Amino acid sequence: MNKIYINPLPVRIWHxxxxxxxxxxxxxxxxxxxxxxxxxxxxxxxVVAHNWIGxxxxxxxxxxxxxxxxxxxxxxxxPELNPMKYFQASFRQMRFYGYGVFxxxxxxxHASAYRKFNALQSMAYQIIMMLIVPLQFFxxxxxWDVARFSSMVEMFGGVRVVDTVHVVFFIFFTGFIFIHxxxxxxxxxxxxxxxxxxxxxxxxxxxxxxxxxx
Amino acid sequence: xxxxxxxxxxxxxxxxxxxxxxxTLTLFLFIPGITAHAEEDGLSTETKxxxxxxxxxxxxxxxxxxEKLSLHVSTKAFMESMHKKTDCExxxxxxxxxxxxKEKASIKSKREFTLGLKESCxxxxxxxxxxxxxxLHAALVKEGNDKAPLCSDCHNSHTLxxxxxxxxxxxxxxxxxxxxxxxxxxxxxxxxxxxxxxxxAPICAxxxxxxxxxxxSFGDGVKDACLSCHKNADMEHKDWLPNAARHFEAISCPVxxxxxxxRRVNLRLYDGLAKRQLSEKTGVPQFEKRTGAAxxxxxxxxxxxxxxxxxxxxxxxxxxxxxxxxxxxxxxGIEAHQISEKSKAIKDCKICHQKGAEPFQSVTLTIAGPDGxxxxxxxxxxxxxxxxxxxxxxxxxxxxxxxxxxxDTVLVLVVLAGxxxxxxxxxxxxxxxKARQRREAEQFATIDRAGSPAPNAARHxxxxx
Numbered sequence: 001m002n003k004i005y006i007n008p009l010p011v012r013i014w015h016x017x018x019x020x021x022x023x024x025x026x027x028x029x030x031x032x033x034x035x036x037x038x039x040x041x042x043x044x045x046x047v048v049a050h051n052w053i054g055x056x057x058x059x060x061x062x063x064x065x066x067x068x069x070x071x072x073x074x075x076x077x078x079p080e081l082n083p084m085k086y087f088q089a090s091f092r093q094m095r096f097y098g099y100g101v102f103x104x105x106x107x108x109x110h111a112s113a114y115r116k117f118n119a120l121q122s123m124a125y126q127i128i129m130m131l132i133v134p135l136q137f138f139x140x141x142x143x144w145d146v147a148r149f150s151s152m153v154e155m156f157g158g159v160r161v162v163d164t165v166h167v168v169f170f171i172f173f174t175g176f177i178f179i180h181x182x183x184x185x186x187x188x189x190x191x192x193x194x195x196x197x198x199x200x201x202x203x204x205x206x207x208x209x210x211x212x213x214x
Numbered sequence: 215x216x217x218x219x220x221x222x223x224x225x226x227x228x229x230x231x232x233x234x235x236x237x238t239l240t241l242f243l244f245i246p247g248i249t250a251h252a253e254e255d256g257l258s259t260e261t262k263x264x265x266x267x268x269x270x271x272x273x274x275x276x277x278x279x280x281e282k283l284s285l286h287v288s289t290k291a292f293m294e295s296m297h298k299k300t301d302c303e304x305x306x307x308x309x310x311x312x313x314x315x316k317e318k319a320s321i322k323s324k325r326e327f328t329l330g331l332k333e334s335c336x337x338x339x340x341x342x343x344x345x346x347x348x349x350l351h352a353a354l355v356k357e358g359n360d361k362a363p364l365c366s367d368c369h370n371s372h373t374l375x376x377x378x379x380x381x382x383x384x385x386x387x388x389x390x391x392x393x394x395x396x397x398x399x400x401x402x403x404x405x406x407x408x409x410x411x412x413x414x415a416p417i418c419a420x421x422x423x424x425x426x427x428x429x430x431s432f433g434d435g436v437k438d439a440c441l442s443c444h445k446n447a448d449m450e451h452k453d454w455l456p457n458a459a460r461h462f463e464a465i466s467c468p469v470x471x472x473x474x475x476x477r478r479v480n481l482r483l484y485d486g487l488a489k490r491q492l493s494e495k496t497g498v499p500q501f502e503k504r505t506g507a508a509x510x511x512x513x514x515x516x517x518x519x520x521x522x523x524x525x526x527x528x529x530x531x532x533x534x535x536x537x538x539x540x541x542x543x544x545x546x547g548i549e550a551h552q553i554s555e556k557s558k559a560i561k562d563c564k565i566c567h568q569k570g571a572e573p574f575q576s577v578t579l580t581i582a583g584p585d586g587x588x589x590x591x592x593x594x595x596x597x598x599x600x601x602x603x604x605x606x607x608x609x610x611x612x613x614x615x616x617x618x619x620x621x622d623t624v625l626v627l628v629v630l631a632g633x634x635x636x637x638x639x640x641x642x643x644x645x646x647x648k649a650r651q652r653r654e655a656e657q658f659a660t661i662d663r664a665g666s667p668a669p670n671a672a673r674h675x676x677x678x679x
Contacts, residue, residue, distance in 0.1 A: 171625045
């Protein structure tokens with residue numbers, strides 16, 4: 001076994017800030033939308049908190065973006081441009097999650113500092129980080145002050161449309177919050193990925209150690 | 215004798231000067247008297263002649279419809295009125311002095327008499343008359359509504375005084391027709407303040423204008439009137455109300471400031487290209503015809519009917535941009551005039567922002583009639599919670615209360631999948647545990663036999679998050 005530095009400090013700060021922020025946004029979002037079902041905090045407090053946390057996470061997003069734009073670690077997000085290779089890798093990964101993992105097959109993806117995402121993650125995170133998250137922040141800002149951004153709200157089809165997009169992504173992230181930790185626990189040691197997101201280091205098999213060096 | 219003594223002691227030149235001075239002083243002393251006399255006598259001979267007969271209380275004429283028309287004009291009240299310098303003939307130009315009072319004039323009704331006098335107001339009050347003609351009252355008159363007010367229904371030409379003079383609130387002419395609304399006003403914060411503080415508080419005309427009357431449920435005229443006095447309202451609301459500007463756009467002031475009122479959603483048909491309230495064309499009553507056809511049971515328009523209706527109105531304007539502008543408002547004019555003290559205004563978000571909230575239990579679709587009066591048709595309240603009406607009511611949304619039901623179901627399913635998926639996966643993994651153990655044991659046995667690791671010895675690792 002060898003240790004590789006897989007999660008640099010800015011990524012870890014971004015990740016945990018994001019995690020806490022998303023949990024709070026989901027909680028306050030639920031409170032705002034379902035005031036008739038429960039009241040953890042007053043509606044207004046939930047709205048104000050939701051707005052502030054949203055702005056913190058927008059700032060946090062730019063921490064993440066800046067880190068990857070100005071470091072060579074951006075390679076972890078580089079897509080596989082060969083469709084056949086990408087499809088095969090994705091299929092292998094799906095088969096592993098849906099079947100191989102039960103039998104005790106090895107994970108087809110071998111993590112390294114520059115290839116920490118498997119084929120499915122690579123595609124999913126590109127869509128999430130470059131499309132869904134920015135859209136969620138964007139719609140959130142429009143809803144924060146509808147009158148100020150009225151022309152833009154109108155351009156996107158009206159406040160109901162903007163809100164529906166925001167809620168659809170809210171539902172997506174609510175599901176993500178359940179699935180993400182579970183998938184993270186599907187390593188040989190269930191806490192290994194959680195630890196690596198705290199310490200930055202991950203233990204990998206010796207035969208992969210050479211991949212770790214840039 | 216004294217004056218002779220004074221004159222005798224002066225030189226001739228000095229005497230002349232003093233005489234001029236004395237005459238001038240005398241003239242000045244008499245001028246106020248002369249002026250007062252002129253005011254009293256400011257009435258022309260003809261007017262005086264009129265008042266000589268008409269300043270007798272109880273004088274009246276029975277009209278053809280048996281209405282009694284008072285012929286009494288009080289000279290005192292007329293002299294105090296804004297028309298004191300106007301001769302009777304200026305307005306009553308159709309009277310033939312030679313025949314007047316000698317031959318019986320035929321007048322059908324009070325209304326006909328007032329209508330006949332209307333044009334004479336225009337001669338002097340051109341600007342106000344034009345404004346009146348563009349307003350709702352004149353439109354109703356044109357429609358033939360015999361209750362719609364003409365100039366003299368609000369302004370008694372023989373007694374009207376300057377608007378600068380504070381009159382008792384009960385004398386406001388609006389109260390004659392809008393009695394219930396006036397009663398509500400007189401008990402609300404503005405009415406009470408008007409009595410207590412005079413012109414510091416508004417009366418009807420201050421908010422609804424005097425001549426350019428429009429239906430209060432259209433446009434932002436009344437809201438602008440509120441903000442013209444409550445200048446800090448914008449900032450005061452921003453201090454505590456999230457999205458304050460949006461609340462100002464989509465909610466009429468009485469919704470929160472008349473806390474006892476019942477509320478509703480008013481979906482106003484709006485021309486997005488012309489940027490104005492959509493109006494029914496004169497002589498082409500499409501709105502009632504179309505809403506009636508789309509809602510034969512009169513149960514209120516549903517999502518599909520609303521969408522079809524918008525489509526039809528869009529076709530009318532050659533593929534225009536007819537849309538619905540939703541607004542929360544109180545259900546009646548009476549409730550709009552039950553404004554309470556600021557401290558009693560609604561500040562509890564729950565009133566609106568939860569499922570089943572009272573303001574969203576009544577929904578109405580509105581178009582401006584040809585006369586400017588709103589034409590309404592009921593809309594089913596579920597329209598506000600339906601995905602199907604996303605297009606129709608895209609510009610109206612209130613968090614919680616108008617949320618789309620389908621998304622609630624999707625959320626529940628996603629949460630169930632988010633919990634159930636990993637649980638099912640874990641269960642299958644647990645069921646396969648013996649197979650994995652057997653395989654692991656075989657692999658270790660292979661290692662032991664071969665003395666080297668088996669190809670499959672590497673366990674599943676890597677980022678799975």
